[in-house]
Amino acid sequence: MKKVSSIKKSSLRLTAIGIALGFFGAVVSCDEEKYFEQLNTVIASYSDGIQNLDEEGIDCGGGSGVVCPSCTDGIQNQGEEGIDCGGPCEMCVPTPRADELAGGSLPYYYTFEANDPDSGRNLVPLAQASQGVTFNLGASDPAGSDELVGQILRPENGPFGGFEDFKFQPQPAPIDFSSYNKFTLDVYIPSNNDFSGNLQPLVEVVLHDNVDGNFWQRWTILPVTVDPADFDSWVTLRFDGTSPSAVSADAGVPLVDNMTYDNITLRFGGSAHTEAGEFYIKDFKPTTSFIAPGNPRADALAGSGLPVYFTFESGDASSGLNLVPVDTPSQGVVPEYRVSDPAGSTDAVTLINRPENGPFGGFEDFKFQPQAEIIDFSVYHKFYLDVYIPSTNDFSGVLDPVVELILHDNVDGNFWQRWTVLTATVAETDFDSWVRLEFDGTDATSAADGTTLLMNNTTYDNYTLRFGGSGHPEPGQFYIKDFIPFE
Structure with a gap:
């Protein structure tokens, strides 16, 4: 912006010189005219506020070394109303369930209403390329309501040898499970899944660290099996981190006392097998108690x-x-x-x-x-x-x-x-x-x-x-x- 401003000032000075020369009756030669034209010409650069050279946008893309804003960069920019939505991008997806939770005290949650942070607090899924499953967040409710939910597709012969999980990004610090050590997740399992083989109507919450590739030696897994009578309908699964089995795989440390885990993963259909499956999910939330109030x-x-x-x-x-x-x-x-x-x-x-x-x-x-x-x-x-x-x-x-x-x-x-x-x-x-x-x-x-x-x-x-x-x-x-x- 400064360069554009100084050029305009130079043009004014040249104009003044021209007026002065004209006033004194001086004659400007062709070489002098070419010199004045060169002075008025903007020298193209990657910071001149103009889309030129090999730029894909104004001062970005090409050889500029600056990535142009886009509707997939995970940043609210270029006049967007939300992250990568609104403005020049597709319309923002409403997240009413997340909005309702926003005023509460939960340390983290994710509703799966959309594939962006607006769906939760302190929980963001890893990019599709880093997931073991294929997911479609903001999908239509298979039960027919107006709610938006998540669709999880466990692939056949997936990339992780039977451990095709849905992964959230690691937290910046270890998670405090001393109070919020129970979890709920709403799940809809279609009856057209083939559970005659190794695929199971099983959902697991995996709590683990992000230190190295051997996190599985230290994790805590909370499993819940869905009754076939509950297929084709939404059911709230409750994962109890205070149960005697909710301990770390290495030292048996109870989840409530854990001081190292910084990550949460969801697993669908069991592990160590290559069979495909489909699961719908919504509203993953921690809680201090499953108990209804009162008596x-x-x-x-x-x-x-x-x-x-x-x-x-x-x-x-x-x-x-x-x-x-x-x-x-x-x-x-x-x-x-x-x-x-x-x-x-x-x-x-x-x-x-x-x-x-x-x-x-x-x-x-x-x-x-x-x-x-x-x-x-x-x-x-x-x-x-x-x-x-x-x-x-x-x-x-x-x-x-x-x-x-x-x-x-x-x-x-x-x-x-x-x-x-x-x-x-x-x-x-x-x-x-x-x-x-x-x-x-x-x-x-x-x-x-x-x-x-x-x-x-x-x-x-x-x-x-x-x-x-x-x-x-x-x-x-x-x-x-x-x-x-x-x-």
Whole structure:
């Protein structure tokens, strides 16, 4: 710009000289005219503000060494309304879901509404050439809504020998997983995928570093398998970084304590095979909890007319009616209230930890506080409890997949001489899933005489739950929810 300005000033000076010469009657020769013309001629360069020489644009391209702005340079320039969109480029793609998240506190997210940073915060996909999968971001929703989503095409015989993943760019610093260590991703799997071979309806979140090519020796992988019943529909997958298996591959460091990972990758269809697959995705987000707010299950029971219930959504009276657990120091087991559902729902549940060599010599029970009055079992003498038993428990010894409901009095320390015990056993085929156990007290009698039916009892004022059997010191874990009587 300065060069153009100085040339104009020179032209003015020459004009002044010409006027002066004319005033004095001087005659300008042809050589002098050519000299003046040369002075007025702009010397072409790569910084003259004019597209000349071999430039592809103004002072860019060709031999200038400067890349011309374009609609694919990843920079908001040349009058664009967004990065590589609007202005001289194609119309910008709307990202309403990302816009809605923008005002929140999430440290990062990506909605897959468009292939640019407008789709997320602190997450940007690697370029297509660096991906193992082929992706189409801002694709139409296969379920027919107006939303824009991502289409992931896992190629047949892909470039990475069966590890065809979707990769985000590395973060500038290690990711803090101490709070946001759970993740959700909405996934739609078309049923026309061929899952008869090695391709699996599996989605994995891979958390890893970017130090060297051996990152796979140190990564943490969180897998979730989609039920075939959920094909051809959107399902929210929940990846729990607090689960016991969420540890680094090398040293077993829990994800919540990791201080080295700076990258996130998504894998679709399994690994170490060459089969093709198609997956649609939207809204990858971290979260501190999968749990829905409040106590919705207890609230739903509030108008039921039941005399008692407890949903285990929390460890206090808000979870139930006329049932409150005793304080944890007085329990034989160690309950963890309001934990995430191991099956992946938004339900709040309770984890019962039966300790090894517990304080009560193998009778480590979960106890409710005694009732203020004697319990009337004449109508409600049947009960159900939802239980989830992890297959990681060791049932090879004396630990049993057994849950017992104990109904008893609170008169003295010999209540076990008078109680009624209702037992339910969980089949091994039902491990790792929720099962509703029913405890039927119709024909159950008290231990005191073996004849008094529960429904006729006039002394019991207490409920207790026992997990894993009794009379042994072995540990175990049981998830529970919704202890409810029924007629």
